[in-house]
Structures are given as structure tokens and as C-alpha cells.
Amino acid sequence: MQQQENCQTLAAVAEAPVWELNTGSNKIQAKRMSGRFRTIKWLTASTWLIFFVGPYLRWGDRQAVLFDIAGSQFHLFGVTVYPYDVWMLSFVLLFFAMLLGIVTVLAGRGFCGYFCFQTVWTDLFSWIEARMEGPPRARIALDATPWNLRKLSIKLSKHVLWLTISMITGVSFAAWFTDAYQLWVDYFTLQAHVSAWIVLLMFTAGTYLLAGFMREQVCFWLCPYARIQGVLYDNNTLLPTYDEDRGEPRAKLDRTAENQRVGCVDCDQCVAVCPTGIDIREGQQIGCITCGLCIDACDSVMDKINQPRSLIRYNSLAGILGDRPRRWYQRPQVLASAAMIVISVVFVVYGLNNITEAELSVSPKRQPTYVLMSDGAIQNSYQLRIFNKSGADNNYRIEVDGFDDMLVTGNGKPLLVEAGRRASALLYVKVSRE
Ligand code: SF4
Ligand code: SF4
Known part of the structure; x- marks a missing residue:
């Protein structure tokens, strides 16, 4: 059966005409038309609004989602994730990789057509272009017209709008990594950190160039996903x-x-x-x-x-070819990817529900391994390290379980550890020789 499918695929490929590749020499002036898939495209593209408004949402006294690189913390709706818990990130990445794989196996470049930032921003830029310059024929005529005041004002307005969107894109990206409201103040008062300026500059230039000028050429020549997705297609891909x-x-x-x-x-x-x-x-x-x-x-x-x-x-x-396409549950790639998605979700949910408020590490001091005290008791010493992950300053009192006659010294006062900080203490444990 598989051999027959392969033969049919090869026969179809052999019959296919030679493809013409768009090498960018002619600017694509696509016509805009309403329809079912255009509406779906607008709806899916609008999910990107979360990119712009997300940083301004608050949760308690802080930003709801904040990637605090300087503080090595990630705040997600009241949950603080530290580098200790970053293993969850690998499952988040696995989740999205498998989701992308499933979409590609089922519906080809569905992600490219409906969600990809390059496609969405390009679509927005070309919508502005169509509003300012008119339908494709008018745009081509305008490009061919010698420069005059009308052409200058239309082109200038379009580029100002493109640059404004590019700058807002840059600010929005930076705002996920620092307090969003303060970031605007810092930009306007020229007090922003140098990294914030670099992000703004790179994203403004990148968005303006990629969505305004390179457009579909990014999909043709730059995008790595566009290169690999062909291997994910099969005869049942829509x-x-x-x-x-x-x-x-x-x-x-x-x-x-x-x-x-x-x-x-x-x-x-x-x-x-x-x-x-x-x-x-x-x-x-x-x-x-x-x-x-x-x-x-x-x-x-x-x-x-x-x-x-x-x-x-x-x-x-x-x-x-007139065959009955396989359903999604009859396709091993889909089932395998779906299983990985379920596993990723389970691990991330487990991780988020089991984030501890503190990390404690105890290491015995080896030199000397023990001390024989004058009263005949034996004393060991331990180095404690506490990492406060609770999000608030905390006092920690150390207690030790073990023998009844065990004496613990060095932990008289509770140990104050600031939120997100580490502290260490030396602890002595004494026990009778018997
Ligand atoms: S839009 Fe339909 S009818 Fe017109 S050229 Fe394309 S395939 Fe043919
Ligand atoms: S990119 Fe593909 S699906 Fe979209 S309009 Fe062109 S041929 Fe059709």
C-alpha cells in the first residue's frame, strides 16, 4: 500500500510543471479581497494583540507576565519561576514544537499563512499600503510616476505609519522584560537602559525592513521552518x-x-x-x-x-488521486506529536503546581570530617544555603531531626533572606559518642 502511495506521489511529481520561483525582482502587488479565509486570517492575526497589550496587564502589585532577566526571574500571573525551575521551559518549547509539527502534518504551512509574525506584519503593512496608495494597478502607476508633491506626501505618510508600527513593535517586545509603564517613561526621558535602546533599534529596523520591503522573500529565503516543513508533509496533508x-x-x-x-x-x-x-x-x-x-x-x-x-x-x-485520506487518528506522526504535547502539558502543570517557596542545600564540611569534643561528644559542621523563591522577604529557622540527644548550634536567630536572594549559614550538630 505504502509502495503504491509512493509510486502515485512520484507520478504526480513527474507530471508537475516546472515551478517558477519568485526571486524578488518584481515587487508583489497583491490584491486584497474579502472572503472566508481572509476573515479567518484577520481573526488569527488578531491574537497578536496580546503581544502589544500583554505587558500592561497587572497581577497584584506587579506586571502579570514579566521576564526579569536581570533578576533571573520569570513572573507568570503570580507564580515566580527561577532558574532552578527552568526545566519547565524545555517542555514549553517541546509543546510548541510538537504543535507546529501537528499543524504542518495536517494543514501544511497553516502557521505561516495565519499566525506567523512575518506574514501578519507583512499583511498589516500591505493593508496600510493599499489604504494609502490604492489597489495594485494604482500602486504600480504611482511607483512609475516621477516624484511630485502628491507622490511624496503619499509615500511619506505610508513610511511614517510603517515606522510607527515598527517602533511600537520594538517597545512592546522590550516591555515583556521590564516594567512596561516605567519603560515608556524611561524612553521619553532618555533614561532607558542601553539594552532597551538596542532592542528598540533592532526591532524597529527589523520590522520595517522585513515587513515593509523583504516581505515574501523572508519566507522564500530566510525562514528555516519553510525549509524543513516539506519533510513533514504526507499524502494526507491538506x-x-x-x-x-x-x-x-x-x-x-x-x-x-x-x-x-x-x-x-x-x-x-x-x-x-x-x-x-x-x-x-x-x-x-x-x-x-x-x-x-x-x-x-x-x-x-x-x-x-x-x-x-x-x-x-x-x-x-x-x-x-481519488483515495480516501487518512483521518488524523490513523496517522502515526499526529498521534506521536499529540502524545508529546500531552506529556509536555502534564510536566508543565506538575512543575507549576510544585514550585517550592525555598530551595535548601546542605553540604557537610569535610575538613575536618568531625571534631571530638572535650566532653567526648562528636560534632559535625554543615554549610546551609537557602534560596528564597517565595517572592517576599522571609525569616527561616533551621531545625534538625535525628538522635534525641542531638544539639544544634549556630541557628539561634532566624535567618533573614530577602525575596529572590540566597543566604548561607554554618550549622554545628553535636551528638554523644554512643
Ligand atoms: S481564480 Fe479560479 S477561475 Fe480565475 S484563474 Fe484562478 S482558478 Fe481560474
Ligand atoms: S500563498 Fe498559497 S494559499 Fe496563499 S494565495 Fe498564494 S497560492 Fe493561495
Whole structure:
């Protein structure tokens, strides 16, 4: 069965036309069109609002989520995580890696098309561009026009808006690592730490260049995820697909002809809306970010000419070849990734519920290993180290369990340890020789 699937895959690849790669020589001027997938794209993109507003949420007397690098602490809604507990981070990373893997196996570059910051910011920048400069034809004409006052004012306004968004992106990123409200004060009074200025500069320049100018070229040439995701696809992965059987041969619509077989009417709307400038009718291509905008475009054309939708639709190779696609629970990659996700969640929940308020380490002093006292007793000494993770200053009194006649000295006063600090003390334990 597997061999047959592979043969079918190879046959499909062999039949595929030569792909044309967008090398960035022509600027993509994508048309914006409403539709189901455009709405989904707006909704998923809006989850990024948490990036902008998150740092301003408070929990008690401090920022709800704060990555305090200087203090080596991570505050998450009242829970403080110290480097001791950083093992949880590996499970958080595992969770997101497996989630990304599952999304890719099931729906190709769904992450790229709907969530990726590069795609979302580029979409926002191109929306501004369309608002300021008009539809693609007007934009191309404006670019070709010699510089004049009108062109200067339109271009200047667009770049000012792009730079403003880029700067807000930079400030928002920095705000996750320090008090967000104080950060604005520090920037405006030029008192911000040098690292805050570097973050602001790097993110402003990076966002402006990547979302304003490089756009889809980042997906083509820079993104490592775009390189590896192809190996995660299988014959059951859902991808935007042109229905060649229904669409070919292409022919312009002849409204006067009776009983005309209507396939692809060669209107090129699917190409016009594509943010990476590809023609999905040529088959799956490396530049397709699975955004579904070509589906919206083609569906709207089909609606206008009273033809059924879905000439372009999400489909799998198995679906194209007429096989029954496997369901998610019949696919080992999905099940394995889902199991890893469950394990990651269990470990993180366990970790968060079992964060101790203090870490205590006790090490015996080896030189000398023991002391024989004048009264015949034996005394050992121990070095205690206490790390206060409770988030408040605390007094610690040390008690020792063991023999009935054991005497402990060196812990007369409670040991004061400030929040997030370590303290050490020397402890003597004396016990009769017997
Ligand atoms: S081909 Fe369609 S799904 Fe792929 S990137 Fe272009 S518009 Fe998006
Ligand atoms: S939008 Fe649909 S009908 Fe128009 S060219 Fe693309 S596939 Fe053909």
C-alpha cells in the first residue's frame, strides 16, 4: 500500500510543471479581497494583540507576565519561576514544537499563512499600503510616476505609519522584560537602559525592513521552518489545491455560448491575490504559505458566474488521486506529536503546581570530617544555603531531626533572606559518642 502511495506521489511529481520561483525582482502587488479565509486570517492575526497589550496587564502589585532577566526571574500571573525551575521551559518549547509539527502534518504551512509574525506584519503593512496608495494597478502607476508633491506626501505618510508600527513593535517586545509603564517613561526621558535602546533599534529596523520591503522573500529565503516543513508533509496533508480535472482546459467565459463547460475562466484572480505571487494552478509550490486567499478569490469568481465553488480548495494528494485520506487518528506522526504535547502539558502543570517557596542545600564540611569534643561528644559542621523563591522577604529557622540527644548550634536567630536572594549559614550538630 505504502509502495503504491509512493509510486502515485512520484507520478504526480513527474507530471508537475516546472515551478517558477519568485526571486524578488518584481515587487508583489497583491490584491486584497474579502472572503472566508481572509476573515479567518484577520481573526488569527488578531491574537497578536496580546503581544502589544500583554505587558500592561497587572497581577497584584506587579506586571502579570514579566521576564526579569536581570533578576533571573520569570513572573507568570503570580507564580515566580527561577532558574532552578527552568526545566519547565524545555517542555514549553517541546509543546510548541510538537504543535507546529501537528499543524504542518495536517494543514501544511497553516502557521505561516495565519499566525506567523512575518506574514501578519507583512499583511498589516500591505493593508496600510493599499489604504494609502490604492489597489495594485494604482500602486504600480504611482511607483512609475516621477516624484511630485502628491507622490511624496503619499509615500511619506505610508513610511511614517510603517515606522510607527515598527517602533511600537520594538517597545512592546522590550516591555515583556521590564516594567512596561516605567519603560515608556524611561524612553521619553532618555533614561532607558542601553539594552532597551538596542532592542528598540533592532526591532524597529527589523520590522520595517522585513515587513515593509523583504516581505515574501523572508519566507522564500530566510525562514528555516519553510525549509524543513516539506519533510513533514504526507499524502494526507491538506493544502490549497487547484482541481485540474474540473478546471482544465482553461477558457474565457463565453456568456453567449450555450452549455459551455465552465472550468477555470483564466481570470488570474487567484494569482492577483496571492501574497507570494505564485500561481497555484501550476501545482504545489515552495512559496505557498497555505493562506487560502486564492480560494476566496476563485470562490468569488465562481459565485459571480453562477458556478459551484471549490475549483481551488483545501485538498490532499490522496484526495486528488481519488483515495480516501487518512483521518488524523490513523496517522502515526499526529498521534506521536499529540502524545508529546500531552506529556509536555502534564510536566508543565506538575512543575507549576510544585514550585517550592525555598530551595535548601546542605553540604557537610569535610575538613575536618568531625571534631571530638572535650566532653567526648562528636560534632559535625554543615554549610546551609537557602534560596528564597517565595517572592517576599522571609525569616527561616533551621531545625534538625535525628538522635534525641542531638544539639544544634549556630541557628539561634532566624535567618533573614530577602525575596529572590540566597543566604548561607554554618550549622554545628553535636551528638554523644554512643
Ligand atoms: S497560492 Fe493561495 S494559499 Fe498559497 S500563498 Fe498564494 S494565495 Fe496563499
Ligand atoms: S481564480 Fe479560479 S477561475 Fe480565475 S484563474 Fe484562478 S482558478 Fe481560474
